[in-house]
Amino acid sequence: MTIYRERRERLLSALREKEIDGFVTLNFESSDAANIYYLSGFHGSTAALIIAEEESFFTDSRYIEQVQNEVVGIPLHQVKGKYLDDVADTVNKTKINRLGISSNCTSYSLIETLRKKLPAIELVPLKEEVEQLRRCKDKEEIARIRNAIRLTESSLEKIVAKIAPGMTEAEIALELEFIMRKAGAEKVAFDLIVAAGENSALPHYRTGNRKIERGDLLLLDIGVRTGGYCSDLTRVFAVGKVTAQGQEIYDIVLTANRTGLAAAAAGKSGKEIDQKARDVIAAAGYKDHFGHGLGHGLGIEVHEQPRLSLLSTDILEEGMVVTVEPGIYLPGFGGVRIEDVVLIHGDGCEVLTSFPKEELQVL
Ligand code: ZN
Ligand code: ZN
Secondary structure, X not given: OOHHHHHHHHXXXXXXXXXXXXXXXXXXXXXXXXXXXXXXXXXXXXXXXEEOOOOEEEEOOXXXXXXXXXXXXXXXXXXXXXXXXXXXXXXXXXXXXEEEXXXXXXXXXXXXXXXXXXXOOEEEEEOOHHHHHHOEOOHXXXXXXXXXXXXXXXXXXXXXXXXXXXXXXXXXHHHHHHHHHHOOOOEEOOOOEEEEHHHHHOOOOOOOOOEOOOOOEEEEEEOEEEOOEEOOEEEEEEOOOOOHHHHHHHHHHHHHHHHHHHXXXXXXXXXXXXXXXXXXXXXXXXXXXXXXXXXXXXXXXXXXXXXXXXXXXXXXXOOEEXXXXXEEXXXXXXXXXXXXXXXXXXXXXXXXXXXXXXXXOEO
């Protein structure tokens, strides 16, 4: 049995407990790309999938050959007209009574149209059914995440050796992406963040044209996608020299990062791990300078479940892969974030990232 079939069976048995006997995934222009990939192995922008006792996969001429290679063991329908017509025709011919559909990834208008075409079938919007399954990673997924991290770290090492005052943030980001792609990354997992000086105080800064200067903090938040899986890593460097303020916040964030890593284990809540790391920052007097959550799940997408934050209701389980990324951001001066990725075990976690962080390295 393929891992994809195993996942579809797990989904179906979870749905049967809710008396739902089918599930349809509509992926148009990548609207549900991560879930359809997880459930079938399909890696393209447009296709639909019915999971029920009788399964069906729908795609059009652009993807037929690709699907024949990627999707194993699901009858394939080539769509020549409208996707929803073919999907509805097929559903109407099956014994499905209640059909689940992702309310997160399907537009309201698609759901409305499908409802009209399936008058005798109850369409049940489900918020995060597949996302729930994706939380715990299997061996193959973990191997792919490790691989993405390895590629990211070796690329970071290469760019760090090249960075010099006078380069712009954008030049560094472009050069780094080139190194990553050359090393085999499918693509960057998100727009690489290279933030110098005061820009590093913006947690989701858009890399711009500022030149890096002596005395700056330089923050790099970077990741790749390879084998369908993402990495996510943040490190901060000092340009030319270390300032007292830069060193101070670096040391606090490093302690918060280590505290978060030490607290991460199966059975712990996302909220309590966040709180432990946050307490370190608050005790040092920077409570108001750490606004975002401590971390997030990582996998096919760069931000997945579970969440480590004060609002999180998630409990960690063995096999989850999450980031731990506390930060301190001082407007007008700069910021420090130290982000690692961990694999959750029963009695703790394994830190998958290994790029050095012990010292605020001077470039
Ligand atoms: Zn990141
Ligand atoms: Zn992150």
